[in-house]
Amino acid sequence: MSTAIATTTVPTPHTAVLLSARGLRVTFGHTEALRGVDLDINTGEVIAVMGPSGSGKSTLLHALAGVIVPDAGTVSYGSTPAETVEICALDETARARLRLTDFGFVFQFGQLLPDLSAIDNVSIPLLLGGMRRKDALRQARTWLGRLGLAEQANQRPTELSGGQAQRVAIARALVTGPRVLFADEPTGSLDSLAAENVMVLLTDVARETGTTVLIITHDARTASYADREIIVRDGRVTAGFALSASVAGS
Ligand code: ADP
Ligand code: MG
Numbered sequence: 606m607s608t609a610i611a612t613t614t615v616p617t618p619h620t621a622v623l624l625s626a627r628g629l630r631v632t633f634g635h636t637e638a639l640r641g642v643d644l645d646i647n648t649g650e651v652i653a654v655m656g657p658s659g660s661g662k663s664t665l666l667h668a669l670a671g672v673i674v675p676d677a678g679t680v681s682y683g684s685t686p687a688e689t690v691e692i693c694a695l696d697e698t699a700r701a702r703l704r705l706t707d708f709g710f711v712f713q714f715g716q717l718l719p720d721l722s723a724i725d726n727v728s729i730p731l732l733l734g735g736m737r738r739k740d741a742l743r744q745a746r747t748w749l750g751r752l753g754l755a756e757q758a759n760q761r762p763t764e765l766s767g768g769q770a771q772r773v774a775i776a777r778a779l780v781t782g783p784r785v786l787f788a789d790e791p792t793g794s795l796d797s798l799a800a801e802n803v804m805v806l807l808t809d810v811a812r813e814t815g816t817t818v819l820i821i822t823h824d825a826r827t828a829s830y831a832d833r834e835i836i837v838r839d840g841r842v843t844a845g846f847a848l849s850a851s852v853a854g855s
Pocket of ligand 2: 789
């Protein structure tokens, strides 16, 4: 048996880089959506991505999550060398599997299945993962409660307010315990009070569970809930601001 050697260079979970992009370039026809993006995202960090419409925010999110493969550059995912994968080097099937097991997604509109109740919507990813219905419903109910929706479990999306529907979508994205939550303007369709409510719950749950969050937003108030803000402009990350010294507690 080999002897394990403790070193002081092993990063603690909350400071380890989890997602790392280098030289990302994405072109759609003649449009250069990303023109060389370098970005490191730490485990447990909540990052707000801001920038004008058409600047490349959604494309960046898609490239980081392996939804699209960049024309150039790399995306590394993993907090230790042994578990790190180059997402861009994976084939379509492996990327789809990684998205299912490790990532959660929330979008601005139309994510809930309209014919299903809130609890059925939230249990979908668990059922797809092979969980028994009874267990899936129990877990879905827990997550709805966590997002303040215990009373709405049996309601359909049309019976929910916009803010409630977004919280159901967040519960569905988090129910599988993803390591990274990608949210593309999740509060974009909400009034400011509902948006704030959603951000409070989202960031509380993320910090409790140590989930890393990347959230695209146009709204400075929504961004103020993040640990760090980055600005995308003309396909480049032009700035990063630390908004708060407190990252998820250890
Ligand atoms: P943002 O999310 O910041 O509004 P996007 O990442 O969606 O910006 O888009 C960046 C640029 O790439 C825009 O000029 C957009 O029109 C273009 N683009 C994005 N997706 C596609 C696509 N699938 N096909 C063609 N052009 C696209
Ligand atoms: Mg977008």
